[in-house]
Amino acid sequence: MRRRALRDEPPFFELNPRRTVRQGHLLPPLDVPDLDPAAVLPQSLLRAPVEDFPDLGEHEVVQHFHRLSQLNYAVDEGLYPLGSCTMKYNPRINERTARLAGFADLHPLQPDDQVQGALALMWELEQALKAVTGMAGVTLQPAAGAHGELTGILMIRKALEARGDARSIVLVPDSAHGTNPATASFAGYEAVEIPSAVDGTVDLAALAELMNERVAAVMLTVPNTLGVFEHRILEISELVHRRGGFLYLDGANLNAFVGRALVGRMGADAMHINLHKTFSTPHGGGGPGAGPVAVSEALLPHLPVPRVVREGDRFRMVWHDPNSVGAMRGYAGSFLILVRAMTYIRSLGAEGLRELSDVAVLYANLIRHRLRGAYHLKYDAPSLHEVVFDDSVQATRDVHNIDIAKRLLDYGFHPPTMSFPLIVHGALMIEPTESPSPEEVGAFCDAMLEIAREVERDPLLVKSAPHDTPVRRIDEVRAARALKVRWQPEQG
Amino acid sequence: MHPWVGAGPDDRRHLLDELGLDSLERLFATIPQEVCVDRVDLPPGQDEDTVRRALAAVADRNLTLSSRPSFLGAGVYRHIQPSVVDAVLSRSEFFTSYTPYQPEISQGTLQVIFEFQTLICQLTGCEVANASLYDGATSVVEAVLFAHRVLRGKRNRVLLAETVHPVYRSVLATYAGAVGLELVVVPPGSDGRTDPGRLRDEQACCVVVQSPSFTGVVEDLPAIAEAAHASGALAVQVVAEAVSLGILAGGGAFGFDAVCGEAQSFGVAPGFGGPHLGFFACAEKNVRQMPGRLAGETVDADGRRAFCLTLSTREQHIRRAKATSNICTNQGLMALAATVWLEALGGSGLRDLARSCLARAHELRRRIAGLGGGWRLAYPAAPTFNEFLVEGPGGGDELARRLADDGVLAGLPSRRWGGTWPDGLLIAVTECNRAADLDALVAAMKRLS
Numbered sequence: 001m002r003r004r005a006l007r008d009e010p011p012f013f014e015l016n017p018r019r020t021v022r023q024g025h026l027l028p029p030l031d032v033p034d035l036d037p038a039a040v041l042p043q044s045l046l047r048a049p050v051e052d053f054p055d056l057g058e059h060e061v062v063q064h065f066h067r068l069s070q071l072n073y074a075v076d077e078g079l080y081p082l083g084s085c086t087m088k089y090n091p092r093i094n095e096r097t098a099r100l101a102g103f104a105d106l107h108p109l110q111p112d113d114q115v116q117g118a119l120a121l122m123w124e125l126e127q128a129l130k131a132v133t134g135m136a137g138v139t140l141q142p143a144a145g146a147h148g149e150l151t152g153i154l155m156i157r158k159a160l161e162a163r164g165d166a167r168s169i170v171l172v173p174d175s176a177h178g179t180n181p182a183t184a185s186f187a188g189y190e191a192v193e194i195p196s197a198v199d200g201t202v203d204l205a206a207l208a209e210l211m212n213e214r215v216a217a218v219m220l221t222v223p224n225t226l227g228v229f230e231h232r233i234l235e236i237s238e239l240v241h242r243r244g245g246f247l248y249l250d251g252a253n254l255n256a257f258v259g260r261a262l263v264g265r266m267g268a269d270a271m272h273i274n275l276h277k278t279f280s281t282p283h284g285g286g287g288p289g290a291g292p293v294a295v296s297e298a299l300l301p302h303l304p305v306p307r308v309v310r311e312g313d314r315f316r317m318v319w320h321d322p323n324s325v326g327a328m329r330g331y332a333g334s335f336l337i338l339v340r341a342m343t344y345i346r347s348l349g350a351e352g353l354r355e356l357s358d359v360a361v362l363y364a365n366l367i368r369h370r371l372r373g374a375y376h377l378k379y380d381a382p383s384l385h386e387v388v389f390d391d392s393v394q395a396t397r398d399v400h401n402i403d404i405a406k407r408l409l410d411y412g413f414h415p416p417t418m419s420f421p422l423i424v425h426g427a428l429m430i431e432p433t434e435s436p437s438p439e440e441v442g443a444f445c446d447a448m449l450e451i452a453r454e455v456e457r458d459p460l461l462v463k464s465a466p467h468d469t470p471v472r473r474i475d476e477v478r479a480a481r482a483l484k485v486r487w488q489p490e491q492g
Numbered sequence: 493m494h495p496w497v498g499a500g501p502d503d504r505r506h507l508l509d510e511l512g513l514d515s516l517e518r519l520f521a522t523i524p525q526e527v528c529v530d531r532v533d534l535p536p537g538q539d540e541d542t543v544r545r546a547l548a549a550v551a552d553r554n555l556t557l558s559s560r561p562s563f564l565g566a567g568v569y570r571h572i573q574p575s576v577v578d579a580v581l582s583r584s585e586f587f588t589s590y591t592p593y594q595p596e597i598s599q600g601t602l603q604v605i606f607e608f609q610t611l612i613c614q615l616t617g618c619e620v621a622n623a624s625l626y627d628g629a630t631s632v633v634e635a636v637l638f639a640h641r642v643l644r645g646k647r648n649r650v651l652l653a654e655t656v657h658p659v660y661r662s663v664l665a666t667y668a669g670a671v672g673l674e675l676v677v678v679p680p681g682s683d684g685r686t687d688p689g690r691l692r693d694e695q696a697c698c699v700v701v702q703s704p705s706f707t708g709v710v711e712d713l714p715a716i717a718e719a720a721h722a723s724g725a726l727a728v729q730v731v732a733e734a735v736s737l738g739i740l741a742g743g744g745a746f747g748f749d750a751v752c753g754e755a756q757s758f759g760v761a762p763g764f765g766g767p768h769l770g771f772f773a774c775a776e777k778n779v780r781q782m783p784g785r786l787a788g789e790t791v792d793a794d795g796r797r798a799f800c801l802t803l804s805t806r807e808q809h810i811r812r813a814k815a816t817s818n819i820c821t822n823q824g825l826m827a828l829a830a831t832v833w834l835e836a837l838g839g840s841g842l843r844d845l846a847r848s849c850l851a852r853a854h855e856l857r858r859r860i861a862g863l864g865g866g867w868r869l870a871y872p873a874a875p876t877f878n879e880f881l882v883e884g885p886g887g888g889d890e891l892a893r894r895l896a897d898d899g900v901l902a903g904l905p906s907r908r909w910g911g912t913w914p915d916g917l918l919i920a921v922t923e924c925n926r927a928a929d930l931d932a933l934v935a936a937m938k939r940l941s
Binding site: 362 | 497507510544546551555574592604619761789822832837838
């Protein structure tokens, strides 16, 4: 990383070490009579003053967070090619519209007639996501991708119950993201793996064997985590439906074909859409996201409540529906994230969305082309928006994907995804998205090629990376062994 | 050509040349033609100025909380928003980064999570807290599943106080059915409090109470923890108004096994329901059953203090189907908002803010109690923080509507989702409700009686 903090920033709890009286943020004046809490609340339930919660002046607080910010890499610093995370540019207009008082300063329990604009925006976003997916309906409620998965699988459970057909298994490919099997078991199903064929797509014969009357749903990612499109998707959906199951598509990789192909035509029954991936809402250091789910006619009656309905030119929030799967979280959705996504879709329109998948796929193929001489490509099938190399060439010199990743930090780039797909040992999953310039993508490729040469020339240099980051390589084993997950004063 | 796409037409041509392709279409050859379209059914894109004006017009069709005296609470509260919070949240180093899987270039985010976890521990009285959950409602689900795991799945019943927020209870019901948990709802006594004597059940994996409760009542936490533990169940406290922790001790201090809830009050906008900020805290001995991400302190190769995500073996990206939860993306930026908000106020500031809410709420309580004309407190003897239930001349729906017509957002109809409590208005008061707001509400109530 090119930038370093000038000095270490201690945790908040070590600031103002003598715990002197300093003025924190000024409160509005108390224009009612003061009241001793002990006069109205049981003394036994009151707290003693919190120890080690210091008071700071405002500039000190701003400096604290400014200095901490300097230790972070971010999309605005450079390429952030985390595969399947779609770390694209977060347009600044989104941040402005989401902060409009007419959106931010609304209570979710205000009567419908006070919030017609908010309801109209949610309805418009539902229509837009229906258009993008070609599906029959959309719920905006889920708070993130994994939450969307759970919503979809619970809707499928509800549909099966409605037809008196209890099933117990969800099939998930061995290439899937970890949330897929975790979701299946969270929803009370047994997750069973589908093996991949030699090209990395689903082994259709294996699926045919596994797909029996106990299988509630098959969860597939399109394109899959290798960036490879399930080109036999129509045969798969036909098979799943013929045997009474539902097809769940993980939309994490929608950026590969948005504006160009419709999951409705692929036979999907449900697909979540990560607004924080394809639709540019910021990742925020780990969230918040939003994971609306688009559904087929078969699941339409089971959409979560509350949801918006249109009646003429008015909008109404429906809170009760006996066929609904129920409520998946508080209120109708992460509304201010929905505002950002709607801003993005209005800005890009139909042509703009198609343009972004065009360039996202073009960049990923450029990276694939430039790096394939230096890094091993286990699955050679044509890929779309991401490409998965592995470290098998470098491993002969005992250099592994984690070392390559850490060395990339020195070159000023965020590393690729490494924790999956599990079918590629030592994976380096690279997704550039459409937003960087060609020069930025080129610089990343150059860094990867240089690292490959360094592995030949000086493997220790790579193994001991990073050398140029705010901190050196971190002892993650120690963090887990000597668990310290809250600040405590030094003993003695 | 759009400004958010990095390569122009010439660039694309050059790149295609390098790939030896004559058209972009070749790259998409693996997608079957039957599923493709020439264009999706959306209007053309628009420039920034046009989009911004149009969305501002949509926003203007909403009635904001600040435009009237507002006493709506019920789990979502309007509190002061120091400018420093949004200034920090707007730094692209924070909002355009992702989960800190690469600790060497994510120390800012990791240290913020560590500070957030510590603040939540300090306020809840628990030993460990996670990096956040989606919201208050899903935090209750996670707490119940946590309790179920801690007792090794041997007890499938949940004793749930009716005064846990009805929205939280409905979300819990959605999940509970799928995993075979039985919910037993325990109504409050005539004083609004949950009777600890009714919280003993040998089949229950946990007892869940909210304090302050949905109707604003502060529960007898020590007695509830004792009752839960007497039958071998875990005790779970839900907190929907996190500012209450500025003067009330968190359940950890009374032996609660988990304290969870909604921390939207800490610097997060009401935002028509989200994104908000779920939190979860528990005892360290059960940390391996905890859901969600966790940041821990360690050292780097030079022995300097540093932070990283830890105990990931609980999580879906390692443990897959056996993970403690399927959560991945959480509410990172909202946890940052809460951290900045709390640190900007300081320990004294948080206490003073909570006292300000308490004083204003009790001033309003006092004035409504003396109002006559059919207005009265539903639970005059119950201890309350900044929210309380009022009965008036009519049902809650009618009262709220008539007061809104008179220019005051007077609170939530208390039977919005049913309930065994009186039908009235649930009124929340924060430091944003100045004396003039209280005057306006009392005057409107008087006109209505």
